[in-house]
Amino acid sequence: MSSSSLPSSSPSKSALAVYGWDGGWEAEFARFAGQGLLPGRVVRVDRGLCDVVTAEGVVRADTEFVVPRDPMKVVCTGDWVAVDPEERDPRYVRSLLPRRTSFVRSTSSKRSEGQILAANVDHAVIAVSLAADLDLGRIERFLALAWESGAQPVVVLTKADLVPDAATTAHLVSDVETAAPGVQVLAVSAEQGHGIDVLGALLDGTSVLLGQSGAGKSTLANALLGADVMHVHAVRDVDGKGRHTTTTRNLLVLPTGGVLIDTPGLRGVGLFDAEAGVGQVFSEIEALAQECRFHDCAHDAEPGCAVLAALDDGTLPPRRLDSYRKLLRENQRLAARTDARLRDEMRRVWKMRGAQGRAAMEAKRGRLG
Structure with a gap:
């Protein structure tokens, strides 16, 4: 720019x-x-x-x-x-001046450092292209960081004009809504102008535009700005990925009010101290956990586990629980890099669960014998 x-x-x-x-x-x-x-x-x-x-x-x-x-x-x-x-x-x-909110991810290095992407943000607009297969796990990752930042997330499914029909678009929106409780999900076409007015009306204050390269962020930014301010590059046909059109983070005034921070495409979206954000993304699992028999239930094999019960009766999709566990483990590993007490506690829990597993196997062998 x-x-x-x-x-x-x-x-x-x-x-x-x-x-x-x-x-x-x-x-x-x-x-x-x-x-x-x-x-x-x-x-x-x-x-x-x-x-x-x-x-x-x-x-x-x-x-x-x-x-x-x-x-x-x-x-x-x-x-x-x-x-x-x-x-x-x-x-x-x-x-x-002291920041009110900040959007932070972990660095790609092995050091336990965060990288701040935008400051004093009210809305985090997560752009996801409908020209490629939806990756709900990646959306959940973005959402965890957005909630942790203090901003209100919005998921925008771009390139809706490439979806064959309205029924398919509605189905894709529904899929994302299950992965984004409490978050507005919009399907838009920046090329045709569909949904841009609705999105623009949501974005008061400061909004940051996030997503992978090729998600259509620059085209979306131009549509919201009402001018070709951001350069746009074509997406590769072979894998649906784009080049980094935006190379710096730019703050721009929106004609509808408020400002927009456009960011370069993010290849890696590592969590950084985002436990509360993960809990917000998986609020239905957190609510179920309150009904478990044991307050420290790991939702693994414990009796009276409400999370596993919901998994068994089909009300909780296995993919959601797998994603929840994955993001929590990642966040704990990162936190343990700088917190010796947490590292020791994690080792203690691992040893305890290992002992419980061995005891269960021995009991099982005894019953079979």
Whole structure:
């Protein structure tokens, strides 16, 4: 995205309300006002520099003074910051205002670090292409991160014009709804404009657009923006995947109100401290667990397990339970990298379950003998 596609006019301070400025942010900024600093919102970050929209317009600032040891506290698109006034050259971001929400995933490295993708987000729009087979497990993974961030998720099934008929589309929407309790699921066609008005009406405040490469995020962003702001690349026919059209995270003003953060396609979506988010995605399993005979039921082979009972009578699909277990294990493994006490507790539980399994096998052999 070029600098020319960023807002170029000089908005008044009241115009920062378009970007989400409110009384709460005004109060947070008060301690910096006496220092002659300006409030602004980061609309793009690129190699240690960032574009910040202020009352003067969009300014270029260096982030050198806020480079922390904690990677979770780096300057990110969507942050509200205190930045140098116009007379200072070069200009620096001097401080971040406390974030209200943040969308975080684990890094692809083996280190137990998170990567913040967007800050101060109200809605997480998860784009999923209907041009490829639905991967409900991946959708559940995105949803766990979205709920954990503090944002309200919305699942948008893109490229609905490629589905042969309305009945099939309705069936696909229903499948996703079972994997996304409490979440609105919309099928849209950005090419034909179907469903865009409905989606736009949902997105007040700040929204972040997430999904894999080839999910149609840039086309969807252009449809919501009402202009060809984001470049679009064709999807490969061989596997339905796309190239990274968006290479930076950009904050853009929506004509219907609010702002949109577009992000590069995500190949990996690792959980990061998302236990509460996983619980929200699988709320029906969490509710069933409250009815189990034992409060620490592992839903494996315990008597009086309400989760296994629901599995047996068909009210809980096996795929949902498998996905729930997988995401919880992944989240626990990540947390254990930095928490020695948790590592010891996990080892204790594994040993206890192993002993229980061996005892059950011995009892079974005794009965057979």
